[in-house]
Amino acid sequence: MQETPYTYLDSSPSPASTDGALSGVSIAIQPNMSVRGWPTAAGSNALEGFTAIYDATVIERLKHAGAQIKGSIRMSELGFGLAGDTGATVLHNGEVDGLLVTDTMGEARMTACVAGNFGFKPSYGIVSRFGLIGLIPSMECCGIAAKNIKDIAGAMSVMAKSDSRDLSMPEFGAGLDTPRFDRVFETREPIRSCGVVKECIDMLEKDESRAFGAAMARLADRGLQIEEVHLKDFELAREVHNVIGAVEASSSTGKYDSVRYGHRAATAKNWNDMYMNSRAESFGVLLKSYLFQGAYFQYENYNAFVDAARIRARLLSQTEAALERFDVLLLPTRRAAFDPSSAHTINTVYDVFSWTLIANITGHPAITLPHMVACGDTDLGLQLIGPRFQDERLLSVAARLADLDMEAHHDGL
Amino acid sequence: MAYEAVIGLEIHVQLSCTTKMFCDCPNRPGDDPNTNICPICLWLPGAVPRFSLETLEKATLACLALNCDIQPRSAFDQKVYYYPDLPKGFQLSQHHMPLSRGGWVDITDENGKPKKLRLHHAHMEEDVAKLVHETEGRTPISLVDFNRAGTPLIEIVTEPDMRDPHDAMAFLKVLRTQLRYTGCAECSMDQGTMRCDANISLRPHGSDQLNTKVEVKNMNSIQHVGNAIAYEIKRQTESLKNNEPIVLHTRLWDPEKRITTFMRGKFEGPCVPDPAVTQILIADEWQQKMASKLPEMPHRKVNRFVGQYGLTHDEAAQMSSERELSEYFEAVVELGASPRTVANWMATQLLPTMKEHGHEFATLPVTAQRFSGLITMLEKNEINSNSARSVLFKLFETAQSPEEIVDQFGFRQVSDTGMLRVIVDQVVSDNMSAVENYKNGNKKSIGFLVGQAMKLSQGKANPKRLQEILREKLA
Numbered sequence: 001m002q003e004t005p006y007t008y009l010d011s012s013p014s015p016a017s018t019d020g021a022l023s024g025v026s027i028a029i030q031p032n033m034s035v036r037g038w039p040t041a042a043g044s045n046a047l048e049g050f051t052a053i054y055d056a057t058v059i060e061r062l063k064h065a066g067a068q069i070k071g072s073i074r075m076s077e078l079g080f081g082l083a084g085d086t087g088a089t090v091l092h093n094g095e096v097d098g099l100l101v102t103d104t105m106g107e108a109r110m111t112a113c114v115a116g117n118f119g120f121k122p123s124y125g126i127v128s129r130f131g132l133i134g135l136i137p138s139m140e141c142c143g144i145a146a147k148n149i150k151d152i153a154g155a156m157s158v159m160a161k162s163d164s165r166d167l168s169m170p171e172f173g174a175g176l177d178t179p180r181f182d183r184v185f186e187t188r189e190p191i192r193s194c195g196v197v198k199e200c201i202d203m204l205e206k207d208e209s210r211a212f213g214a215a216m217a218r219l220a221d222r223g224l225q226i227e228e229v230h231l232k233d234f235e236l237a238r239e240v241h242n243v244i245g246a247v248e249a250s251s252s253t254g255k256y257d258s259v260r261y262g263h264r265a266a267t268a269k270n271w272n273d274m275y276m277n278s279r280a281e282s283f284g285v286l287l288k289s290y291l292f293q294g295a296y297f298q299y300e301n302y303n304a305f306v307d308a309a310r311i312r313a314r315l316l317s318q319t320e321a322a323l324e325r326f327d328v329l330l331l332p333t334r335r336a337a338f339d340p341s342s343a344h345t346i347n348t349v350y351d352v353f354s355w356t357l358i359a360n361i362t363g364h365p366a367i368t369l370p371h372m373v374a375c376g377d378t379d380l381g382l383q384l385i386g387p388r389f390q391d392e393r394l395l396s397v398a399a400r401l402a403d404l405d406m407e408a409h410h411d412g413l
Numbered sequence: 414m415a416y417e418a419v420i421g422l423e424i425h426v427q428l429s430c431t432t433k434m435f436c437d438c439p440n441r442p443g444d445d446p447n448t449n450i451c452p453i454c455l456w457l458p459g460a461v462p463r464f465s466l467e468t469l470e471k472a473t474l475a476c477l478a479l480n481c482d483i484q485p486r487s488a489f490d491q492k493v494y495y496y497p498d499l500p501k502g503f504q505l506s507q508h509h510m511p512l513s514r515g516g517w518v519d520i521t522d523e524n525g526k527p528k529k530l531r532l533h534h535a536h537m538e539e540d541v542a543k544l545v546h547e548t549e550g551r552t553p554i555s556l557v558d559f560n561r562a563g564t565p566l567i568e569i570v571t572e573p574d575m576r577d578p579h580d581a582m583a584f585l586k587v588l589r590t591q592l593r594y595t596g597c598a599e600c601s602m603d604q605g606t607m608r609c610d611a612n613i614s615l616r617p618h619g620s621d622q623l624n625t626k627v628e629v630k631n632m633n634s635i636q637h638v639g640n641a642i643a644y645e646i647k648r649q650t651e652s653l654k655n656n657e658p659i660v661l662h663t664r665l666w667d668p669e670k671r672i673t674t675f676m677r678g679k680f681e682g683p684c685v686p687d688p689a690v691t692q693i694l695i696a697d698e699w700q701q702k703m704a705s706k707l708p709e710m711p712h713r714k715v716n717r718f719v720g721q722y723g724l725t726h727d728e729a730a731q732m733s734s735e736r737e738l739s740e741y742f743e744a745v746v747e748l749g750a751s752p753r754t755v756a757n758w759m760a761t762q763l764l765p766t767m768k769e770h771g772h773e774f775a776t777l778p779v780t781a782q783r784f785s786g787l788i789t790m791l792e793k794n795e796i797n798s799n800s801a802r803s804v805l806f807k808l809f810e811t812a813q814s815p816e817e818i819v820d821q822f823g824f825r826q827v828s829d830t831g832m833l834r835v836i837v838d839q840v841v842s843d844n845m846s847a848v849e850n851y852k853n854g855n856k857k858s859i860g861f862l863v864g865q866a867m868k869l870s871q872g873k874a875n876p877k878r879l880q881e882i883l884r885e886k887l888a
């Protein structure tokens with residue numbers, strides 16, 4: 001018998017309300033999102049037995065809108081990588097309409113890409129982090145994977161609003177409009193031009209490059225204007241994410257002291273020993289090596305962290321500059337040669353997420369579309385990155401690109 | 414070789430905010446253990462810090478009171494270390510981008526000369542939990558009280574401008590007064606709302622080098638800070654004389670033995686920008702709004718009291734030593750009492766009596782109105798100083814006005830010449846030998862006779878009038 005893909009399934013009856021915006025929509029989550037009374041171990045022994053004592057803001061809002069929170073899937077330890085994550089299986093089997101995924105390196109997009117779904121990472125900060133157990137606070141946000149853009153827009157319009165419990169969110173108001181996901185399908189502003197990230201294309205394998213080129217040609221045929229664009233420091237994104245991510249992860253996991261919850265070592269000479277033994281026994285090898293790296297960059301090589309932060313700022317301004325000329329940047333979502341579910345080392349995890357990291361580094365919204373970039377049997381996914389805080393515009397462009405491609409396929413037939 | 418001490422201080426001051434720094438829990442660390450806690454200050458998984466505006470306001474006011482430059486952009490860092498009092502593994506503090514830089518405090522040095530002591534910077538940080546060690550019983554246990562976790566502090570770091578224990582103590586006194594004036598902090602060293610670590614190094618006289626310093630902790634009064642520094646200067650001087658190198662480390666002051674002892678090597682842990690608390694941007698406008706909330710600071714007030722009320726500098730300094738005291742003083746004066754009498758009576762009578770009764774100005778039953786009534790009666794010679802002191806005691810015990818007390822207890826001073834003459838006649842006839850002495854040139858005897866007359870009047874006679882009448886009679 002196959003192991004269940006869930007760590008927890010809700011046995012309470014479906015919401016009685018039928019007039020909510022999300023009535024009838026079923027959503028699965030990861031066990032790093034607080035639902036009152038649910039085990040919330042975030043895939044780690046360090047949180048073993050921890051039960052959420054309140055609903056995360058996103059959960060509260062989804063429930064309020066009538067969505068059914070079906071259960072929590074299995075996830076990798078604290079969401080680092082996707083090894084052991086059952087999200088793609090649940091989506092692929094069509095067991096739920098949508099899946100919330102913490103997108104730290106591209107996990108929401110990658111899960112969707114593997115499952116043949118749409119996957120969306122919103123602009124950094126537009127979804128409240130209250131009640132979400134994070135690992136890399138400056139990179140991660142609550143993303144969503146779903147069968148169609150409509151469901152993504154529907155859930156996001158409920159979730160993405162300011163929250164007094166998370167002051168790190170941008171202040172919507174005078175200079176900045178609250179994203180209007182309800183208008184994704186209303187706007188018909190023409191698409192100006194799309195930029196293909198040259199530095200990314202240069203790093204593709206031959207077959208990947210051919211597949212991506214074919215997709216671009218098909219879209220161009222349908223009248224889409226596609227040009228090359230440069231993100232000069234794109235190649236450094238991986239190192240930037242690795243250094244900053246490891247440093248933040250090292251701090252974030254500091255609170256798992258195994259005293260108030262989680263796994264506690266059976267024997268210890270004193271408190272210091274108890275911390276060390278418990279933490280040593282709790283964390284898995286992959287996460288532990290990441291935390292070691294973080295400690296190294298925190299203390300022994302802080303300058304590398306400072307450099308990474310500086311390059312991050314450069315990447316941000318390069319991406320912003322590119323998006324002044326283009327509606328969206330285009331690049332593939334995944335690499336053909338790397339299977340997300342079997343990436344067990346830091347290097348292979350970073351290999352898997354090579355093309356998705358950039359949006360986490362810069363905080364831009366990004367979405368992956370399925371079935372558009374076929375490389376042999378592997379769907380590389382078409383990834384779109386849009387301007388920050390114009391998420392509904394990105395979804396709107398994405399929907400039209402998907403339609404265009406569909407038309408192209410039909411015509412081709 | 415003669416050495417000069419170079420001293421810098423690091424002072425932690427707890428801000429008197431209603432709530433903690435990153436959550437809504439009451440900022441009352443002294444309550445029953447673990448009653449003022451929530452998922453945020455316990456840092457349970459999923460908690461998101463919410464930086465309180467009140468902390469920023471009070472911290473800004475405190476910095477402005479110390480002449481600091483508020484930085485338009487500041488940010489929190491994580492000071493990473495593992496200890497049971499800090500179970501999230503890092504303390505939120507401002508290391509790379511503090512709230513304020515610069516600033517200074519004016520003191521008077523040991524020789525009475527004015528001296529400006531500069532601040533390096535001041536930043537905000539959260540306090541950690543409190544460990545309670547229970548050593549009795551078979552297994553010693555340590556308990557963690559999270560009431561204090563996340564309470565708002567500012568840390569003030571001075572430049573190494575101090576040269577002797579006097580400088581450091583004077584600095585702390587002025588700092589305390591100025592911060593208390595803002596109403597942002599209580600600054601009580603024995604209550605732990607102000608904590609001071611001292612960094613001390615020595616160098617040859619006349620040199621301007623900075624040598625290896627030693628940090629001393631655990632002083633819980635300003636006097637202890639002075640004593641610890643004095644001891645440390647002596648200890649280091651002896652080390653140098655014996656050619657023993659000074660090594661960077663931390664020492665603990667032992668107030669019983671009055672010595673410092675080795676605690677640990679100095680450890681500077683990692684300090685990385687915190688990604689969860691937003692950066693703080695301060696607009697000029699907001700800073701000006703804060704500056705307008707600053708009360709008149711003590712040194713200005715002293716000058717004004719001298720100019721406006723004709724107090725001596727010492728009197729003015731005393732009347733300005735605490736904001737509430739100064740406000741009380743002015744309130745009494747505004748009701749018509751003469752400033753120097755008020756200052757004198759507050760200093761010598763009211764303050765000691767308050768202390769005896771354990772009253773603060775906030776709880777003082779002797780309102781400015783009642784105290785002013787008392788002083789006015791004294792000034793109008795309706796009562797004498799003896800009676801005034803008795804009335805003052807009654808003012809603490811009853812709700813009556815000073816006039817009612819004077820009437821009810823018959824404290825009213827007898828200045829009526831006719832009545833005083835009757836008393837004087839009686840005293841003269843009862844004390845013939847003293848009268849003789851006076852007449853023979855022993856002018857001091859008049860004091861004795863006045864005393865007898867006062868006794869006879871049950872303390873109510875106007876002593877000045879009595880003396881005049883006596884002199885007249887014996888002339």
